[in-house]
Amino acid sequence: xxxxxxxxxxxxxxxxxxxxxxxxxxxxxxxATGGLLSKRxxxxxxxxxxxxxxxxxxxxxxxxxxxxxxxTAGGPNGHDLFDLRNVxxxxxxxxLSSFTCGLASIGARMHxxxxxxxxMAATCILGAAFLFIEVHEFAGMVARGAGPTRSAFxxxxxxxxxxxxxxxxAGLLWLLTxxxxxxxxxxxxxxxxxxxxxxxxxxxxxxIWVALFSVVYLMGAG
Amino acid sequence: MSQSxxxxxxxxxxxxxxxxxxxxxxxxxxxxTYLVGLGLATLLTVVSxxxxxxxxxxxxxxxxxxVVLAVAQMGVHLVFFLKITTGPDNVNNVMALAxxxxxxxxxxxxxxxxxxxxxxxxxxMDQMMQMxx
Numbered sequence: 001x002x003x004x005x006x007x008x009x010x011x012x013x014x015x016x017x018x019x020x021x022x023x024x025x026x027x028x029x030x031x032a033t034g035g036l037l038s039k040r041x042x043x044x045x046x047x048x049x050x051x052x053x054x055x056x057x058x059x060x061x062x063x064x065x066x067x068x069x070x071x072t073a074g075g076p077n078g079h080d081l082f083d084l085r086n087v088x089x090x091x092x093x094x095x096l097s098s099f100t101c102g103l104a105s106i107g108a109r110m111h112x113x114x115x116x117x118x119x120m121a122a123t124c125i126l127g128a129a130f131l132f133i134e135v136h137e138f139a140g141m142v143a144r145g146a147g148p149t150r151s152a153f154x155x156x157x158x159x160x161x162x163x164x165x166x167x168x169x170a171g172l173l174w175l176l177t178x179x180x181x182x183x184x185x186x187x188x189x190x191x192x193x194x195x196x197x198x199x200x201x202x203x204x205x206x207x208i209w210v211a212l213f214s215v216v217y218l219m220g221a222g
Numbered sequence: 223m224s225q226s227x228x229x230x231x232x233x234x235x236x237x238x239x240x241x242x243x244x245x246x247x248x249x250x251x252x253x254x255t256y257l258v259g260l261g262l263a264t265l266l267t268v269v270s271x272x273x274x275x276x277x278x279x280x281x282x283x284x285x286x287x288x289v290v291l292a293v294a295q296m297g298v299h300l301v302f303f304l305k306i307t308t309g310p311d312n313v314n315n316v317m318a319l320a321x322x323x324x325x326x327x328x329x330x331x332x333x334x335x336x337x338x339x340x341x342x343x344x345x346x347m348d349q350m351m352q353m354x355x
Contacts, residue, residue, distance in 0.1 A: 040238050040241070041236050041237065041238045043238070044238025044239050044240060044241065045236070045238060045239070045314060045315065045318070047239075048238075048239045048315060048318055048319075049318055052318055052319065052321070052322035053322075055322055055326060056322060056325050056326055056329065059325075059326040059329045059330055060329055060333075062330060063329055063330050063333035063334065064333070066330070066333070066334055067333060067334065067337040084271065084274070084275070088271055091267055091271075095260070095263055095264065095267065096260075098260075098263075098299070098303055099256055099257075099259070099260045102256040102259075102303055103253065103256065105240065106252050106253060106256075196238060196240055196241065199240055200239055200240045200304065203240070203299060203303040203304050204304070206299060206303070207296050207299045207300070207304075210267075210292050210295045210296055210299065211292055211296070213270075214270060214288045214289065214291065214292035215288075215289075215292070218270060218271065218273075218274035218288050219274075219284075219285050219288055221274065222274045222275070222284055222285075
C-alpha cells in the first residue's frame with residue numbers, strides 16, 4: 001500500500017486534506033514547468049510571424065509589378081532586357097546557399113565547428129555571387145538607358161528585385177555576424193536561437209526568389 | 223534561463239519553425255531531409271526554365287504551368303527547408319502561415335482585380351489630355 005492510498009483512506013479527514021493539497025501542488029508545478037514553452041519555440045515563432053509579414057510586403061510589390069508590367073512607355077520590356085542564363089546561375093547560387101544554410105544549422109545544433117563554419121562560409125560565398133550577378137545586371141540595364149526612371153514597368157521591376165537584393169545584403173551581414181558571435185561566444189542557447197532565426201530568414205529569401213524568377217524573369221522573357 | 227534550457231530538442235509541446243524533432247545525435251536523417259529538398263527544388267527549377275523557353279506546349283498554358291511549378295517549389299521549400307509539417311506540434315506555425323497566405327492572396331487578387339477594372343473603365347490617356355486643353 002502506497003503512501004498516497006494511505007492518505008486517501010476513508011474516515012481520515014487529515015489524510016483527505018493532505019491528498020487535496022498534494023494534487024493542487026502537482027497541478028501548480030505542471031503549469032509552471034510543462035505549460036511554459038521553451039524560449040527557442042517562442043523566438044522561432046515570433047520570427048516566423050515577422051517573416052510572414054515580410055512576405056506580405058513582397059506580395060504588395062508583386063501586385064504593383066503585375067499591374068505595371070505592361071506600362072513600358074515605349075521603352076524596353078522584359079523580353080528585351082532579361083538574360084535567362086544569368087537568372088539560372090543566380091537561381092542555382094541561391095538554392096545551393098539555402099541547402100548549405102541548412103547544413104550550417106545542423107552543424108550549430110550538433111556543436112560541430114567544421115560543419116558550421118564551412119557551411120556558413122559556403123552560404124556566404126554563394127550569396128555574394130548571387131548579389132554580384134544581380135548588381136552587374138542592374139548596372140548593365142542602367143547603362144543601356146533602362147534604369148528605374150525609364151518607365152513604370154522598370155520602376156516596379158527595380159523596386160521588387162532591388163528589395164529582394166537588399167534583403168540578401170542584410171542577410172549576408174547577419175551571416176558574418178553569426179559566424180563571429182559563435183566564434184566569440186560559443187554555442188550558447190541564445191546564440192543558437194539567433195542562428196535559427198538567420199536560417200529561417202535565408203530560407204525565406206529563397207522562397208521569395210522562386211516567385212521572382214518565375215513571375216518576373218521567366219514570364220517576362222517568354 | 224540559459225543554464226536550464228534543454229540541449230537536445232526533444233520537446234513535449236510545440237516546435238519552432240526550422241526545427242525538427244530528433245533525438246540529438248543522429249544527424250544523417252536531418253541531412254537527408256535537406257538533400258531531398260534540394261533534389262526536388264532543383265527538379266522543379268529545371269522544369270520551370272525548360273517550360274519557359276519551349277515551343278512544345280500550347281503557349282498560353284506556359285504562365286499557368288510556371289505558377290503551378292512555383293507554388294509547388296515554395297511548398298517543397300516550406301516542408302524540407304523550413305520544416306513546416308502537419309504534425310500537432312506545428313499547428314501554430316501552420317495557422318500563422320495560412321493567415322499569411324490568405325492576406326497575400328487577398329492583396330494580389332484584389333489589386334489585380336481593382337486595377338484591371340479601373341483600367342477598363344477609364345478614358346484613354348490621350349483623350350483625357352485633349353479634354354483638359
